[in-house]
Amino acid sequence: MTGVSWLSMRTSPRSPARRSTWEAIDVGGCQLLPGLVDSHTHLEMPTMGTVTADDFDSGTAAAAAGGTTSIVDLALQTEGSLLTGIDTWTDNARNKAHVDYGFHVAITDASPLAITEMAEAVARGVTSFKVFMAFKGSFLADDQQLLGVLRRTGEVGGLVQVHAENGDAIDLNINDALARGETSPSSHATTRPDTTEKEATARAIHLASWAKRPIFASTSRQHRPSGKSSRRDPADCRSTAKHASIT
Structure with missing residues (x-):
């Protein structure tokens, strides 16, 4: 050069x-x-009664040291509002981030307000919406909510991504494990067997197909749709490795 x-x-x-x-x-x-882009980060995120360890200062400093020059962090719907969540995460990052950043936004309650605000979120440049099919009692959205979010992207644009696990089955497994006194870290894996992910991934693809929208699933390798089937399927499902696959 x-x-x-x-x-x-x-x-x-x-x-x-x-x-x-x-x-x-x-x-x-x-x-x-060019530097790397990390499209899945959780900085300063309240979750399950705690907050993730890294903020936008320490997290993006570590990213820059490793050659990552852009991140896409997950903003959470806040006080029922997507826009309040985006504003909160923007404030969190302001004057602290060492690299470029953008946001996904998690829709944990697909209320009429949230569905309406998706248009303004896209106008602000937040064009991917995450829906959790797991974590009952906190993040989980039911099928009707997921389908509503998928349909809304057909009107305003954007891409829906899902955390694909059967939250109801996992919740039942967790209650059974607690009743048996099984509380070690290994129980996290045994209460969410691969079949809960396989079922939810297939269900997400069907819902996206009905909505005639693409969908992005966070799933392990054995449950990713093959290239041949995904080309035939109008859902156009794309996938990425989940956290447990790379930690």
Whole structure:
């Protein structure tokens, strides 16, 4: 890349001088590669009675150190409102993030207000909506809610992504395990067998097919639809590895 220069910021992103202190570095003869994009992060996220350990300062500093220059963090519907959730996460990131960021937004209650606000969310650049088919009592949305969100993206745009596990079956398994006194970390796996994921993934694909919308499923490899079947299916299901597959 002869004659190409790279601008290096030598001050902290939070410094008032961040736009005025730049150094041009000659990268002639080098390969210039873009940074990685992490499309699934949880920074400063309240969940299950606690808050995730990293905030937008520490989390994005670690990302930058590892070569990740952009993240897409999950904002939660807050006080029933998608827009309040987006505003909250924007405030969390302001003056703290060391890399570029964007947001997904989780719809944990597909109320008429939330469905209406999806249009403004897309207008603000938040174009992916996550629906949880698990975590009964906190995040779980039923099939009617998921179908409503899918249909709404046909009107306003955007992509629906799902956490695909059968939340009702898992909740029953958890109650049975607690009754037996099984509370070790290993019980997390035994109460959510692969079949709960397989069923929910198939159900999500069917719902998306009925809505004639694409869907993005977080699922393990053995339950991903094959390329051949996904091309035939109008749902156009795409998948990514879930957390447990890469930790």
